Amino acid sequence: MRAVCWNGKQDIRVERVPDPTILAGRDAIIKVTRTAICGSDLHLYNGLIPTMRSGDILGHEFMGEIVELGPDVKNLRIGQRVVIPFTICCGGCFYCDKELWSFCDNSNPNAEWTEKVYGFAGAGLYGYTHLMGGFAGGQAEYVRVPFADTCAFAVESDLEDEEVLFLSDIFPTGYMAAEHCNIQPGDVVAVWGCGPVGLFAIRSAYLLGAERVIAIDGIADRLEMAESFGGAETINYRKEDVLQQLRLRTGGRGPDSCIDAVGMEAHGMGFEGLYDRTKQKLMLETDRPNVLRQAIQACRKGGTLSIPGVYGGMVDKIPMGSAFAKGLTFKMGQTHTPRYMFPLLQMIEQGKIFPSDVISHRLPLTEAAEGYRLFNEKHECRKVVLLPGG
């Protein structure tokens, strides 16, 4: 089969590799019908998260049709259409039982190494470094799904694939980010980053009852999307002073919640941006936390900082004094995807949201390298969907 392989920094190739096979009783093999490049894949593309190996198959947003099942899977059948959550979950551990699916104890075969780095290991992820389990990803014609009986989410309705594909990651991720804000009537939510997760966070904040959402980005077409798809008011950080604008627009109090939908590769401005880029290049810092700093500074007293943007390692110069003085609550982490798939599918079915609107590019799988390049440059490229069939 064909698969999108990582071969080093900004070196993506579509290669012919052996078809995946059933390796354990609860496995399934999926014929991929749609897969997408996630913003977090760009951290791998840019070589910023360690423990990738040359030849790793990328991709953690995918859906498809079941073509083969392990002997222990009883609740699925061949031919069924399924969306696969990007977090692999066993369904039997303390965390799965509590629906904290992305903390699954048993789905990362390299957990004992991950513990050395993070203290404890989260769930295994598809195509996202060996620290996260080293699973072959879904930007391929076929993919192996472990614990399919727990993970695979069957979609029976006649919605188009592209309407349900994003249940695999970015819609639940944006939704959980908004849910973390514990939105009360009258709340103003500020969202940094108007990529796909930011857009879903904006929509979700409204769905959860926010009075206003203020979106922050530096790219014109993304800000336009934040207005048209999200219904947010916007701040262009390249033209306006973000902190001052947020104060002016929130009656001088600051947003009730701040969502960092950017993560470790923020485009810092001025001296601060240069400082972090230099430290990252010198490997004195792995992540560039400009957005995190700004969000801490902007948030109202007693507010919540919700972080769906990915951080991988060490950050520097975090204004902890400000966070402490204002008694902020921090909520973050990988999305507990399966918890949200059914309720969000219902929202799609009810026409409350049309996820496919965030797609800007549809490319055949064979042109994945071009897709990564376009997405990394960001201009006019919001979300790339890859079609394995053509």
Place this chain on the structure above:
Amino acid sequence: MTATVGTPYKKWNNVGPLERAVSIFAAGFLTQRCFKTKGVAGVALALGAGELMRRGVTGHCYARGYAKACAMGEAPAASQPVIAYQAGEIIEDVVTVRRSSQDLYSFWRKLSNLPQFMERVEEVKEIDGVRSHWMMRGPAGYRLEWEAEVFRDEPNELIAWRTVGNADIVSVGSVTFKPRAGNRGTEVRVKLQYDPPGGKAVSTLARLLGNAPAFEVRRDLMQFRQLMESGELISTQGQTSGREEKA
């Protein structure tokens, strides 16, 4: 470096050289004091001095041996310990598993199950209800073998074992199963003391080379949890990638 239960072990010593010197010195000091102290206190000092002198000269501390034996879940009367106090390495680790202590104990007590989650253990043959034969892949491809006996067995709570005869690795260990309140599963705690072949130097080297037994115990316990909670061991072995031969 082997020892046999039933014959006195060479490394009966459990007090280090410096501590022995201190013991002897302290004994001398107390001897001096006991002549100047009257009544019961004087007798007590004399007895204390005697014990310190014995401890210093023989290099064995009864209190410590007793404490150690208790800590290992062993019967206190360990007059012939498998491994003396300062010999060998000690590992302790624990995982909480979302199953009943009955289930976990039963699976573990059937020793032939253990290679399913102990990565380096190739085979455990149960000879009878107490004794078993173990084969393990050691560092650099060496195969290590030993015979072990279960010397304490408390259903659903504790299993303790020690090696017997000419073992390639002399060890003593226990696993306990302790239910936690509030449907939080069972704490599975392993304590292991073993005498590394080649002594401390080799075990330090092995640790530097990444063959740290503590790490292996951790991984095996996590795999035990995987097996008990999800019914299988998660693995990527044999999965496809761009590294393999192109199809």
